[in-house]
Amino acid sequence: MTLIDLRRLRAFIVLAEEGHVTRAAERLGIQQPPLTRLLQGLEAELGVLLMHRLPRGVQLTEAGKVLLEEARIILARADGVTDLVHRAARGELGSLAVGFTSSAALHPFVPKALRAFRESLPHVSVTLEEAGTAELVDALMHERLDAAFIRSPVGRTPGLRIDALLEEPMLVALPVGHRFAIDTRSRLLLTELATEPFILYRRTAGPGLYDTILTACRExxxxxxxxxEAPRLTATLSLVAAGYGISLVPASMQRLGGEDIVYRAVAGSSKLIAPLLLAMRQSHPAPALAQLRGLVQRMVVSQRAIT
Amino acid sequence: MTLIDLRRLRAFIVLAEEGHVTRAAERLGIQQPPLTRLLQGLEAELGVLLMHRLPRGVQLTEAGKVLLEEARIILARADGVTDLVHRAARGELGSLAVGFTSSAALHPFVPKALRAFRESLPHVSVTLEEAGTAELVDALMHERLDAAFIRSPVGRTPGLRIDALLEEPMLVALPVGHRFAIDTRSRLLLTELATEPFILYRRTAGPGLYDTILTACRExxxxxxxxxEAPRLTATLSLVAAGYGISLVPASMQRLGGEDIVYRAVAGSSKLIAPLLLAMRQSHPAPALAQLRGLVQRMVVSQRAIT
DNA sequence: AATTTTGATACTTTTAAGGTATGACATTGA
DNA sequence: TCAATGTCATACCTTAAAAGTATCAAAATT
Structure with a gap:
C-alpha cells in the first residue's frame, strides 16, 4: 500500500490546471510519459477515474475536482510547514511552562517579565504554575517546567542553570503597635530581635529564605x-498582622500587609539579602526559553540602571 | 529541492511516539539505519534539529513538537482523501448545475424533484439557473450546466440526451368574461379559436410549445x-388576464392567474400536449447527475402510478 | 486520405529508498 | 576501571521506484 504522496498531488494540480498532459509535463520539467503514469498511478490507488481523456487534452471528472480542491489545501499546509518549524526553532512559536514560588510571584518583577514576554512573543503559549521551591526544582528536572522564578540558591543542583536576577534587602515585618514599630525611619539592629517570637514560612516550601534568616541570626x-511556621509568605504576613510575632521578609513585600504591618530596615547583618533567581535545565533549553532568558536579562539591566 | 513527503512525516510521527529509533523502525517494518537517515533527511531539508539524541533514545525538540502536530493534521487530511474521492465518484459529493425554463419552473414536479434531491444528497451543492431553452441548450453543451428541465423537444440536438418525464394536456386560457369562458366544464373545439387573437410566448424562448400550438392549429x-408575443409564460398569462387575447398553456399553469383567467380543456387535436423533459449531455455525465436522473425517474414512475 | 495532435505503452537508465554489517559513544554493572 | 550493553550513526551494497527515450494508436483536422 503506497499511499498518496505529495509529489503526485503537485503534479496532479498542474495537470488539472493545464488540462493537457504534454504541456503540464513541460511546466513540471519532466517528460510526458512519466506524468501519464503518475496520473494512472493516482487513479489506480484511488480506484477512481480522475480525468476524462478527450481527443485534445484531458478534463477533470467530478472526483478529480474534489481531489484538486483537497490537494491544494494539503499542499498549502505542507508548504507552510518549513516556515512554522523555523519559527518554532527560533522560539517564536511553541509552548513554555514557567513556575514560581509564592514569594517570587509577589515580587513585581515577575509579573512584569511574564507580561513583557507574552507581548513580545504572542504565539508562545505560556503555562504558569505556582509551587514550593522543591516541587519547582523537581518539575524542572522532570521536564514538566522549562523555567522557574525562585528566591533561594538551593545549594548545589546538578543539571540546573541559575541566573541571578535581582537582590533586595530583607526587612523586619512588625505588627502595628509593636514597641519597635514606632520609629520606622532608623534601622533596627538585628540583635534586638533575639527574644522576639518569629514567624517563618516552612523550610520545605522555601529553604533559601529560611536558611538566610537562620544564618543571619546565628551570626x-x-x-x-x-x-x-506558615505555609506561605502571605500567611506569614497575616500572622504578623495578627500580632503572633515578627518576621523578616524581602523588601518587595512592603506593598502587602496594608495598615496592619510596619516594615523597618535591619542593620547588623550583611547576609539578610533575598535574591530573585531564574532556574532552568542546563541541557536542551527550549528556544522560547532562550527568548525569555534574554528578555529577563535585558529587563534586569535596565532595572539596575534605574536603581 | 525534494520537498517534504508524507512517507517521512508518517515515519516521523511513529518515531516521535516511540522516542526510540530502533523500536520505531520495528513498528514501521523497516530497519533502524533507514529510519535514522529519514530523520536526518527531514532535519537537513528543514534546516532544523527535530530531535535531541539522548543516551537512550531520542526526544522531540520544540521544532519537532510543532512538526509533529502539523504532520498529524496533514496526514489525517491526506488519509481522508480516498474516502472523499470515492464519495465524489458516487455522486454524493460535488456540485451540479441545473437549469430550467420558466414554464418548467412552473410545473410543480420540478421544485419537488429539486427539493427531494437536496434532501437525499445534502453534500452536493446545486446551482440553479432559469433561462430560455436556447440558452439552456447552449449552456449544457458548453458545460456550464449539467442538466436542464425543459418543455420542448428542440428537434435533433446532437450530444444531448433527453429524458421524457411527464406529459400534460394544454388548456385554453381565457380572460374572465370572455364568451367562451362561461361554460368551463365542456371541452372547447380547437377550430372555434380560429379567429381569436392569440398571445404566444416568444419562439426563441421556447420553440417547443410555440411550434406545438402552431402545428395543432394548422391541423x-x-x-x-x-x-x-410575450417574453415569458407568466407574461403571457398577464396579457390574457388583461384581456388582450387568449392562449394555450400547459395544464399545470392552472394554479396561476388567480380569478382573472378561466381555463378550459380543448378538443379537436391530439397534438396539444406539453411534455416535461430533462436534458443533459450525453458524454461524461457527472456522477451527481446520474443520481438526479435516477431520482427523477423514480418520481415519474410513482407520479404516473397515481395519475 | 494524409497529417497532426496527444495520450499510452515498452523498454532502458537513473535515482532514491531500503538492507546488512559495523562503528562510536555513553551508560551501567561487576 | 573495564567489559558488557544499548543505541544511534556511517559505509557500503541491493532492490525498487521513478524518470527518460523511442514508438504506437486513436482521433481530429486539413
Missing amino acids: AGFSPVVAQ | AGFSPVVAQ
Whole structure:
C-alpha cells in the first residue's frame, strides 16, 4: 500500500490546471510519459477515474475536482510547514511552562517579565504554575517546567542553570503597635530581635529564605525563637498582622500587609539579602526559553540602571 | 529541492511516539539505519534539529513538537482523501448545475424533484439557473450546466440526451368574461379559436410549445392570429388576464392567474400536449447527475402510478 | 486520405529508498 | 576501571521506484 504522496498531488494540480498532459509535463520539467503514469498511478490507488481523456487534452471528472480542491489545501499546509518549524526553532512559536514560588510571584518583577514576554512573543503559549521551591526544582528536572522564578540558591543542583536576577534587602515585618514599630525611619539592629517570637514560612516550601534568616541570626549571636511556621509568605504576613510575632521578609513585600504591618530596615547583618533567581535545565533549553532568558536579562539591566 | 513527503512525516510521527529509533523502525517494518537517515533527511531539508539524541533514545525538540502536530493534521487530511474521492465518484459529493425554463419552473414536479434531491444528497451543492431553452441548450453543451428541465423537444440536438418525464394536456386560457369562458366544464373545439387573437410566448424562448400550438392549429385548419408575443409564460398569462387575447398553456399553469383567467380543456387535436423533459449531455455525465436522473425517474414512475 | 495532435505503452537508465554489517559513544554493572 | 550493553550513526551494497527515450494508436483536422 503506497499511499498518496505529495509529489503526485503537485503534479496532479498542474495537470488539472493545464488540462493537457504534454504541456503540464513541460511546466513540471519532466517528460510526458512519466506524468501519464503518475496520473494512472493516482487513479489506480484511488480506484477512481480522475480525468476524462478527450481527443485534445484531458478534463477533470467530478472526483478529480474534489481531489484538486483537497490537494491544494494539503499542499498549502505542507508548504507552510518549513516556515512554522523555523519559527518554532527560533522560539517564536511553541509552548513554555514557567513556575514560581509564592514569594517570587509577589515580587513585581515577575509579573512584569511574564507580561513583557507574552507581548513580545504572542504565539508562545505560556503555562504558569505556582509551587514550593522543591516541587519547582523537581518539575524542572522532570521536564514538566522549562523555567522557574525562585528566591533561594538551593545549594548545589546538578543539571540546573541559575541566573541571578535581582537582590533586595530583607526587612523586619512588625505588627502595628509593636514597641519597635514606632520609629520606622532608623534601622533596627538585628540583635534586638533575639527574644522576639518569629514567624517563618516552612523550610520545605522555601529553604533559601529560611536558611538566610537562620544564618543571619546565628551570626548576630542568637538563635531565633520560632513561634509559628506558615505555609506561605502571605500567611506569614497575616500572622504578623495578627500580632503572633515578627518576621523578616524581602523588601518587595512592603506593598502587602496594608495598615496592619510596619516594615523597618535591619542593620547588623550583611547576609539578610533575598535574591530573585531564574532556574532552568542546563541541557536542551527550549528556544522560547532562550527568548525569555534574554528578555529577563535585558529587563534586569535596565532595572539596575534605574536603581 | 525534494520537498517534504508524507512517507517521512508518517515515519516521523511513529518515531516521535516511540522516542526510540530502533523500536520505531520495528513498528514501521523497516530497519533502524533507514529510519535514522529519514530523520536526518527531514532535519537537513528543514534546516532544523527535530530531535535531541539522548543516551537512550531520542526526544522531540520544540521544532519537532510543532512538526509533529502539523504532520498529524496533514496526514489525517491526506488519509481522508480516498474516502472523499470515492464519495465524489458516487455522486454524493460535488456540485451540479441545473437549469430550467420558466414554464418548467412552473410545473410543480420540478421544485419537488429539486427539493427531494437536496434532501437525499445534502453534500452536493446545486446551482440553479432559469433561462430560455436556447440558452439552456447552449449552456449544457458548453458545460456550464449539467442538466436542464425543459418543455420542448428542440428537434435533433446532437450530444444531448433527453429524458421524457411527464406529459400534460394544454388548456385554453381565457380572460374572465370572455364568451367562451362561461361554460368551463365542456371541452372547447380547437377550430372555434380560429379567429381569436392569440398571445404566444416568444419562439426563441421556447420553440417547443410555440411550434406545438402552431402545428395543432394548422391541423385544425387555421393559422392563429398572433396578437402579441410575450417574453415569458407568466407574461403571457398577464396579457390574457388583461384581456388582450387568449392562449394555450400547459395544464399545470392552472394554479396561476388567480380569478382573472378561466381555463378550459380543448378538443379537436391530439397534438396539444406539453411534455416535461430533462436534458443533459450525453458524454461524461457527472456522477451527481446520474443520481438526479435516477431520482427523477423514480418520481415519474410513482407520479404516473397515481395519475 | 494524409497529417497532426496527444495520450499510452515498452523498454532502458537513473535515482532514491531500503538492507546488512559495523562503528562510536555513553551508560551501567561487576 | 573495564567489559558488557544499548543505541544511534556511517559505509557500503541491493532492490525498487521513478524518470527518460523511442514508438504506437486513436482521433481530429486539413
